[in-house]
Amino acid sequence: MSIGQPTGSVTVTIAAPPEQVWDLVTDVTRIGEFSPETFEGKWTRGSAGPEVGAHFAGHVKRNGVGPTYWSPCKVTVCDPPGGDGPAVFEFSVGTDSVQLNNWGYRIEPDGSGGSKVTEYFRLEAALPMRIYWLVLGWARGRTNEKGMRTTLEKMKAVLEK
Template sequence: MTLSLHKPLTREVSLHVDAPVEEVWALVSDVTRIGEFSPETFEARWRHGSTGPEVGARFKGHVKRNGVGPTYWSACTVTQCEPNEVFEFAVGTDDLTVNNWGYRLEPDGTGTTVTEYFRLEPSLVMRAYWTLLGPLRGRTNERGMRTTLERMKAVLER
């Protein structure tokens, strides 16, 4: 087995939404609503005194892997928070980030192009994981991101 040191450990999905960037921002940065949209994360709660999106805010996501299990809580920390532009968070502990998830927003005519993405940390363990399971997990994540964005779009365009 050869581990590529340059193979990207990331994927993204973009979708145009007929809603102003401020409305899209309010939705993607409200982690307590993710259970309405995500096929894997069915709830999230702010924790450690955090009450909303800002760099350093902490929350936990309740995940049902692949929509069937196992079920577990993931600790998350907001790492980028630029209103109406980007909302990103790291998944892991204070000592070890496993991956990063986020949303980029771009005004697009009368609407917004929203991009959901994930990026694995480039550790040897994550590179080995991605080499072995990356194609399968990458496709699963892409389907999940597309589902999440389509469900958000339906709410935003009502």
């Protein structure tokens, strides 16, 4: 992670086929089982499942402490397994007029029947986000990496049962 490119990712190999991983990561109603910060999620605005343009909200407790709030999200990429390239589920966080960041999952076959799963984030290029990253990015980046690893390891435990 760097100031010039405010992104980060964590990859975990899971002994489950991409289709099973996809079903889990795209079910936003289950995120509370895995994430250390987002303790529940729900589809909103009439959306009922993963597709480009679908809306959902995550109920967040930043760093696991402090007040809670709902973060509005919109699915921006929804490419399930079976096509050319990796499966990708990505969403933006923010309002209709202001996007703050993007989160996503990339799922690829690992060659042995399992999946290589990458969770990633990417901050928007807006000046307030760049300033935030300049001041607090080092701490937030570590927190994000730890949270992504926790999320993927908990998903791995469920999928490998």
